[in-house]
Amino acid sequence: MAAAVDTQPPIGDDESNLLPFSSPLHEARLAAILGATLGICFTICFSTGLLSHLIQHPPSWFEWSARPAGFYRVTQGVHVVTGFATIPLLAAKLWVVAPEFWTTPPVRNAAHALERLSLVPLVAGSIFLLFSGVLNVARWYPWDFFFPAAHYWAAWIAVGGLIIHIGAKFATSRAALARRPSPEHAVAEPHARRGFVVGVLAAMGVMVLATIGNTVRPLSRFSVLAQRRPGTGPQGLPVNKSAASARVTEAEVGDDYRLRVSGLGEPVEFTLEELAAMPQRTAVLPIACVEGWSQSATWTGVPLAELLALVGAPDGASVRVESLQIGGLYRRSEVNTAHAEDPDTLLALRLEGEPLHLDHGYPVRLIGPNRPGVMQTKWVNELVVNP
Ligand SMILES: Nc1nc2c(c(=O)[nH]1)N[C@H]1C(S)=C(S)[C@@H](COP(=O)(O)O)O[C@H]1N2
Numbered sequence: 001m002a003a004a005v006d007t008q009p010p011i012g013d014d015e016s017n018l019l020p021f022s023s024p025l026h027e028a029r030l031a032a033i034l035g036a037t038l039g040i041c042f043t044i045c046f047s048t049g050l051l052s053h054l055i056q057h058p059p060s061w062f063e064w065s066a067r068p069a070g071f072y073r074v075t076q077g078v079h080v081v082t083g084f085a086t087i088p089l090l091a092a093k094l095w096v097v098a099p100e101f102w103t104t105p106p107v108r109n110a111a112h113a114l115e116r117l118s119l120v121p122l123v124a125g126s127i128f129l130l131f132s133g134v135l136n137v138a139r140w141y142p143w144d145f146f147f148p149a150a151h152y153w154a155a156w157i158a159v160g161g162l163i164i165h166i167g168a169k170f171a172t173s174r175a176a177l178a179r180r181p182s183p184e185h186a187v188a189e190p191h192a193r194r195g196f197v198v199g200v201l202a203a204m205g206v207m208v209l210a211t212i213g214n215t216v217r218p219l220s221r222f223s224v225l226a227q228r229r230p231g232t233g234p235q236g237l238p239v240n241k242s243a244a245s246a247r248v249t250e251a252e253v254g255d256d257y258r259l260r261v262s263g264l265g266e267p268v269e270f271t272l273e274e275l276a277a278m279p280q281r282t283a284v285l286p287i288a289c290v291e292g293w294s295q296s297a298t299w300t301g302v303p304l305a306e307l308l309a310l311v312g313a314p315d316g317a318s319v320r321v322e323s324l325q326i327g328g329l330y331r332r333s334e335v336n337t338a339h340a341e342d343p344d345t346l347l348a349l350r351l352e353g354e355p356l357h358l359d360h361g362y363p364v365r366l367i368g369p370n371r372p373g374v375m376q377t378k379w380v381n382e383l384v385v386n387p
């Protein structure tokens with residue numbers, strides 16, 4: 001009877017034994033375990049990232065819901081945390097399969113050639129995604145490209161490589177996972193493998209802890225990689241773009257400030273006093289930044305739906321919100337019908353009961369449920385109604 005083997009076939013071939021890959025951990029079972037875990041992390045990271053992209057650049061078939069209010073906060077938090085946790089996992093996987101990069105002959109047949117070629121978009125794409133994601137969270141842009149577009153397209157390129165890779169490796173990985181070492185053969189190696197897996201999991205856990213405090217307040221003191229800490233900043237809330245960096249001046253938000261509502265015939269203008277005199281509503285809503293930090297706060301202001309009704313906007317209208325900021329990508333945002341109708345979508349005048357700090361968008365900012373931070377426009381000075 002053929003006994004089950006405890007030693008997995010080593011990765012690579014005889015030639016690769018000439019290379020310094022003598023560790024018994026360069027083996028198929030470990031590669032398969034790490035590969036399956038990477039596949040799960042990649043899928044979570046990709047789908048949450050794709051969702052964030054769709055919300056910010058909605059195609060005609062996509063209408064993002066305003067409820068549940070904190071849903072985007074969760075999906076984007078998960079996106080950033082899984083991305084960071086994937087870094088040690090990817091490093092471990094690349095190390096375990098390293099001998100395979102040096103197999104000879106480099107190409108055995110057409111299928112093998114395709115499988116090897118697919119590693120270029122997969123490996124290069126993954127490294128680029130993690131690298132650019134980390135730098136974006138660190139708000140360090142040592143590059144010329146536009147981060148969201150590059151990150152988005154790299155994700156599709158990596159996914160293309162991943163699909164080919166899974167197709168090519170599915171059978172061998174399944175076989176490697178199915179081979180169980182028999183007890184009499186279970187000596188040092190399964191322990192070494194288990195130790196390695198535990199080490200990788202621990203490194204992933206450290207990454208989770210180092211980033212999750214971006215949004216889970218009690219853990220923020222462990223979050224050495226968090227760039228924005230809950231509870232910090234003016235009015236106890238972090239600021240992503242300050243008024244100074246947006247070049248919004250005190251003069252613009254003084255007595256001459258008007259909120260203009262256009263798109264419905266003759267534009268209508270409101271002073272800050274007029275807005276403050278309207279019925280106010282208070283809602284507890286998070287700022288959920290695409291960079292992964294988030295924090296709930298108490299906002300008070302005029303419900304957008306009430307203002308739209310006042311100016312005679314028809315049911316089902318959507319709105320483009322413009323700000324005093326002159327340039328910059330996030331100087332405006334779109335409010336779809338679902339968000340425009342939600343009673344908690346506010347033109348906020350107050351934060352925690354106080355007038356907004358200039359850095360939080362004084363005199364008026366948009367805040368709505370279940371919106372990415374980039375769409376919570378500050379220093380709002382115009383609503384362009386799309387009836
Ligand atoms: N006009 C304008 N509004 C803006 C931004 C901006 O750059 N310009 N940044 C957005 C981003 S990325 C986030 S996360 C939130 C943060 O709000 P806060 O600074 O009040 O915490 O504001 C949003 N509103």
Ligand SMILES: [Mo]
Pocket residue numbers: 240288289290291373374
């Ligand atoms: Mo943000």
